[in-house]
Amino acid sequence: MIHHASHRTAYFEEHIMSQTETKRVAIVTGASRGIGAEIARRLARDGFAVAVNYASSAKEADAIVAELREAGGAALAVKADVANADDVRRMFATVEAQLGPVDALVNNAGVLKAVPLADTSDALYDQTFGINVRGTFNTLREAAARMNNGGRIVNFSSTTLALNMPGYAIYNATKAAVEAFTHVFAKELRGRGITVNAVAPGPVATSLFLDGKTDEQIATFSKMPPLERLGQPDDIASVVAFLVGPDAGWVNGQVLRANGGIA
Template identity: 65%
Template sequence: MNTATHHAEHNAANSTANAARGVAIVTGASRGIGAAVALRLARDGHPVAVNYAASAREAEALVAQIVAAGGRAIAVKANIAKADEVRHLFETTAAQLGQPAVLVNNAGVMKVTTIAESTDALYDEMFDINVRGTLNTMREAAAKLANGGRVINFSTTALALNLPGYGLYNATKNAVEALTRVFAKELRGRGITVNAVAPGPVATALFLEGKTEEQIRHFASMPPLERLGEPDDIAAVVSFLAGPDSGWVDGQTLRANGGLA
């Protein structure tokens, strides 16, 4: 095959992929960055499973919004820290939308405390959701994700900053990045890419809660682009990694932070 023919076929394949995207599971998708990701993927043409742990009303409202715009979506309750509930999430998605092709591991918890003041309960909570939850979904994806699919995990730019109070949180996200790199190699031969997104400070209700105006201004001034990220900024990066144009990006962490680190 000559180069021109190869490129023509590659472009034709990309056009087909853009027309009908694979089924996506987005964990922790009822609000914040997760909701923005679900909306963006639906707009890109992906049927979306909106996963939530507790916020049923918000998840159902998001599904209604996607459906009203002409997309396909369902809400699925599952605590990703529990393997049987993750299995239910994948099985329900497959039964109602089709075989999953994209997994976005957005669900996570962040509690800021010094290492000296950390507790066993806090350790268990953050590692259960951030690490065990990511591991549970990746394990299901290994068996049930379509060949040629995408796994997109969530890390954090906080890893590069080493700020006091972020020790436990950073430890969980270091683990996620390690799992991401290894999983990319373990899925050799299936055409599945595995990457992570590492946002900087993003103006979500979760981030803004409990912060003074001065603290918010401080965080906004840190990146060279001199603003907080918006959920749509992160959703755009996930859209790229979930789509056909990212097919040669694998085992990487993409730091979406306005140049902060």
């Protein structure tokens, strides 16, 4: 009887553990298209339940979620303007309620419009800093209070910061701020087991990069890296997957330039 009881107890304990096991949960901001959508796909393949954040592209976000669910993953579309602190708090609360506490945060949302500093309007300045800097600040602050210990945070900088090209002063200033957040925040989370890193992509073939450029400009950018091509969204998604995965457990407070050797 004791023998059978011990087996029965072991079975129920194992069953309960399997029932309570949950997927790791990731929030990817700006994930309705481009690099963000590819990151969502990759993290879902890697076993994450993925919250697809969007600001206005509901149709595209819903399509990504449907795609991930059809492939057997757990996914959720969450509308939030990352520049709005209340929206960010609601986003985390929604994700926690429907998917579980957050294990990975990927701050992919961003805007870019290349304009000379002297020609930059107040509105463009506010929008660029609002999304790129305040948006990252809002999600980091919320993650500090709510993210699981042992989590992973990946911010987005840009290789344009190293190139100092005319027209990119305001955008570069926002990415310099993001890199500063990354280096300091990694140290402020001491004792939590949370890593904070940044990815700095080179030119990647997405609408964010391609819109507003001539074919000649695109061809010029394509030839700049020694690898002589534009990056693809999956090039960046692979780097993010590494940084949020088990193999990057000793990488913290770093900026990884994924740019084909352009800088």
